[in-house]
Amino acid sequence: MKNIVWENLSFGYTKTNHNVRCYYKDGKWGEIEVSSSENIPIHIAATCLHYGQEAFEGLKVFTGKDGKIRTFRWQENHKRMVNSAQGIMMPEIPADIFWEACKKVVELNKEFVPPYGTGASFYLRPLIIGTGPQIGVRPANEYLFLLFGTPVGPYFKEGFKPVNIQIVRDSDRAAPLGMGTYKVGGNYAASLVAGDKVHKNGYAAALYLDAKEKKYIDECGPANFFGIKNNTYITPKSSSILPSITNKSLITLAEDMGLKVERRQVPVEELPSFEECGACGTAAVISPIGSIVDGEKEYVYSKDGNAGPISIKLYEKLVGTQNGDVEDIHNWVSIIE
Numbered sequence: 001m002k003n004i005v006w007e008n009l010s011f012g013y014t015k016t017n018h019n020v021r022c023y024y025k026d027g028k029w030g031e032i033e034v035s036s037s038e039n040i041p042i043h044i045a046a047t048c049l050h051y052g053q054e055a056f057e058g059l060k061v062f063t064g065k066d067g068k069i070r071t072f073r074w075q076e077n078h079k080r081m082v083n084s085a086q087g088i089m090m091p092e093i094p095a096d097i098f099w100e101a102c103k104k105v106v107e108l109n110k111e112f113v114p115p116y117g118t119g120a121s122f123y124l125r126p127l128i129i130g131t132g133p134q135i136g137v138r139p140a141n142e143y144l145f146l147l148f149g150t151p152v153g154p155y156f157k158e159g160f161k162p163v164n165i166q167i168v169r170d171s172d173r174a175a176p177l178g179m180g181t182y183k184v185g186g187n188y189a190a191s192l193v194a195g196d197k198v199h200k201n202g203y204a205a206a207l208y209l210d211a212k213e214k215k216y217i218d219e220c221g222p223a224n225f226f227g228i229k230n231n232t233y234i235t236p237k238s239s240s241i242l243p244s245i246t247n248k249s250l251i252t253l254a255e256d257m258g259l260k261v262e263r264r265q266v267p268v269e270e271l272p273s274f275e276e277c278g279a280c281g282t283a284a285v286i287s288p289i290g291s292i293v294d295g296e297k298e299y300v301y302s303k304d305g306n307a308g309p310i311s312i313k314l315y316e317k318l319v320g321t322q323n324g325d326v327e328d329i330h331n332w333v334s335i336i337e
């Protein structure tokens with residue numbers, strides 16, 4: 001067992017034993033290869049370095065009370081990775097390679113998979129990069145699919161405690177007909193300046209508005225946004241946000257709980273009417289939003305430093321399903337071993 005204090009982990013990188021790689025050459029994917037190196041040799045003219053031909057995913061692995069190791073909806077991550085790859089003209093990664101890679105990385109790094117009850121999980125990071133050289137702006141003819149894992153704690157240091165966030169009005173993360181629905185590295189590069197600014201202002205994350213009209217909520221840093229009022233779960237519909245698997249799951253769980261669900265444009269003016277708000281994603285899980293600041297205005301959702309009752313119920317159902325405490329009625333969980 002490694003000398004890791006699981007409870008103290010933040011969302012950071014810890015070196016593990018092995019990662020896996022699979023190369024695409026001459027129009028086909030090769031065999032999965034295991035590596036103990038944290039480095040990759042790369043051509044100086046690789047398209048990922050110059051033209052951002054890169055897509056990634058993020059999914060978590062959990063240990064249950066029963067000791068079993070579970071993944072959550074990996075098929076959805078695979079589907080989204082295929083979609084992201086298509087969006088930047090990279091080859092599709094077959095589902096069997098994706099799943100074998102997930103299993104192998106878990107099996108080879110078992111001592112890094114946090115035990116039940118620690119609040120930590122094992123985060124899998126698959127990526128595809130264009131490795132073939134091009135100097136013209138064209139897709140590469142060679143690719144690398146890489147998957148590594150690392151134990152992580154909460155994305156926001158507050159964990160399941162409300163965070164304060166700030167609306168950004170002087171930059172956009174993604175354009176309406178751009179790349180926002182794909183999980184490609186360029187979107188995250190595009191968010192760094194705004195992210196740094198809001199952090200320096202003392203906020204946990206940037207809340208982006210739609211790029212065209214600046215009227216509607218888009219998403220919240222590396223997470224989707226939801227608001228709750230009148231027994232209704234409301235989440236933005238937008239052509240420039242990432243289709244979050246966590247949000248999709250919360251929609252189903254909200255319906256199971258008897259809430260109404262609305263996926264539609266959410267005008268900024270609606271913010272004061274919400275009873276609860278949250279940011280959701282694999283890394284963020286549910287991060288309750290304590291307040292949203294927009295210039296001089298502030299909308300407060302938590303006065304006592306705790307999440308609201310519906311967010312708590314959603315969180316318990318989601319996390320319980322992921323670690324096996326709650327019955328997996330939707331068949332979302334795959335047991336690795």
Ligand code: PLP
Nearest residue numbers: 222223224242244245246281282
């Ligand atoms: N939005 C962005 C920009 C993200 O990076 C993520 C993280 O994956 C999400 C939303 C949440 O998506 P998911 O729930 O699939 O992790």
Ligand code: COI
Nearest residue numbers: 058059222281282283284
């Ligand atoms: C995830 O939630 O898995 C993400 O990919 C967010 C990440 C950018 C930190």
